[in-house]
Amino acid sequence: MMSTMGRGGARMAVAALALRNFSSATSGGAGAVARQAASAGIASGGVQAPIAVGVWVRGMATATSGDRTFATMTLAEQEQQEEKKQPQMASGGGGGGMNGDGNEDKEIVSYWDIPTRKIRKEDGTEWKWNSFMPWETYKADTSIDLKKHHKPSTMIDKIAYWTVKSLRWPTDLFFQQRRYGCRAMMLETVAAVPGMVGGMLLHCKSLRRFEHSGGWIRTLLEEAENERMHLMTFMEVAQPKWYERALVITVQGIFFNAYFLGYVISPKFAHRMVGYLEEEAIHSYTEFLKELDKGNIENVPAPAIAIDYWRLPADATLKDVVEVVRADEAHHRDVNHLASDIHYQGHELRDTPAPLGYH
Numbered sequence: 001m002m003s004t005m006g007r008g009g010a011r012m013a014v015a016a017l018a019l020r021n022f023s024s025a026t027s028g029g030a031g032a033v034a035r036q037a038a039s040a041g042i043a044s045g046g047v048q049a050p051i052a053v054g055v056w057v058r059g060m061a062t063a064t065s066g067d068r069t070f071a072t073m074t075l076a077e078q079e080q081q082e083e084k085k086q087p088q089m090a091s092g093g094g095g096g097g098m099n100g101d102g103n104e105d106k107e108i109v110s111y112w113d114i115p116t117r118k119i120r121k122e123d124g125t126e127w128k129w130n131s132f133m134p135w136e137t138y139k140a141d142t143s144i145d146l147k148k149h150h151k152p153s154t155m156i157d158k159i160a161y162w163t164v165k166s167l168r169w170p171t172d173l174f175f176q177q178r179r180y181g182c183r184a185m186m187l188e189t190v191a192a193v194p195g196m197v198g199g200m201l202l203h204c205k206s207l208r209r210f211e212h213s214g215g216w217i218r219t220l221l222e223e224a225e226n227e228r229m230h231l232m233t234f235m236e237v238a239q240p241k242w243y244e245r246a247l248v249i250t251v252q253g254i255f256f257n258a259y260f261l262g263y264v265i266s267p268k269f270a271h272r273m274v275g276y277l278e279e280e281a282i283h284s285y286t287e288f289l290k291e292l293d294k295g296n297i298e299n300v301p302a303p304a305i306a307i308d309y310w311r312l313p314a315d316a317t318l319k320d321v322v323e324v325v326r327a328d329e330a331h332h333r334d335v336n337h338l339a340s341d342i343h344y345q346g347h348e349l350r351d352t353p354a355p356l357g358y359h
Contacts, residue, residue: 121308129308131232132225138359139311140324141331146282148330150275150337154344156266160273168280174247180288180297181238184325188231189248190255191281194274194336195224197260198267202349215354216339222356223332229309230325236303237318268343271336278333285326292319331358 119127119134127134152161175183199220206213240248263270291297302316310324335355342352 129305132229132309134308137309137311138357140327140359142323142327144327144330144334146286146326146330148333149279150272156269157272160269161276163273164276164280179238180284180291181234182240182244183284184288184322185231185234185238185240186244186248187281187284188227188234189252191277192224192227192231193252193256194259194270194277195220195222195227195332197256197263198270199224201260201263212350213354214348214350214352215356216349219335219354219356219358223335226328226332226359229305230328233303233306233309233321233325236305237300267349268340271340271343275333275337275340278329278336281329282326282333285322285329288322289319289326292322328359334358 121127121134150157152158171183171187175186199217202213202217202220206217259270262273288297292299297318299317299319302312302318302321306312306321306324307314307316310321312320312324335358338352338355339349342349
């Protein structure tokens with residue numbers, strides 16, 4: 001009898017504690033009803049009444065709080081809730097969270113509906129290239145001096161000069177059949193590396209030091225993009241063989257890491273070497289033009305991408321393309337020799353305005 005009374009007393013204490021804890025979460029009416037039910041259970045001496053009261057009070061707290069469940073809503077409120085869900089179901093998103101403005105965020109599962117505008121050329125025809133836009137095209141300055149040569153005077157200059165000369169021998173050996181179209185395509189896969197590496201390192205330096213670059217980041221990246229467009233053009237003229245593709249992967253991997261290390265150690269050496277590389281490129285394209293003039297290489301119509309990129313006439317030929325590419329290499333020669341000279345004078349590139357748009 002005493003044990004039964006002890007258990008009953010403990011359960012009544014728990015019920016009282018539950019009523020006290022849940023009284024703040026329920027309305028006054030719910031609390032009053034719960035207290036009446038608890039009193040009836042205690043008065044009757046029932047053992048299960050306090051437990052039932054505790055469960056019932058928790059249910060009332062949920063039903064009368066601000067977060068109402070679907071079951072406790074009226075029919076009109078349920079219909080409104082369903083109407084809110086319909087636009088979300090149609091857009092493919094589920095339920096979203098609340099943003100800072102108190103509005104419900106919409107979950108997105110696809111971004112294919114981002115609007116894009118159609119670009120048109122000056123004559124009204126639709127622009128068909130995605131890799132470059134009409135405002136990025138230009139007319140190459142083919143009147144640039146092609147015979148300029150930087151005479152190596154310091155030890156660094158001589159190392160850069162003879163490094164480039166040593167690289168020309170295996171190149172001539174590999175392309176001994178005078179396949180200048182394929183040669184140009186292969187060399188452009190390497191020529192586009194220095195500008196990207198230099199621009200990337202200057203970009204990181206600008207971030208580390210919280211300083212401007214003087215426009216040199218954009219200049220070097222423009223150079224890399226211009227060299228890549230040379231490659232895209234010559235791909236329309238000559239297709240590489242499988243072993244040439246394998247060679248590109250190998251040479252590009254070695255050259256990228258070697259140039260990266262060289263630029264970190266000595267930017268003046270890196271830019272000087274590129275200047276000499278561009279001088280060799282001018283020589284190679286001059287030989288290309290000689291073969292075209294002799295008739296050893298067919299002077300086919302210029303690829304459409306070249307006509308749009310360099311704003312060439314519609315009847316332009318391969319010879320016209322080689323001439324503008326050679327002019328581009330001459331401009332890259334000047335830019336890199338200038339960059340090396342700036343470092344030789346003990347200055348940073350950012351101290352001298354970059355020749356942006358120098359074509």
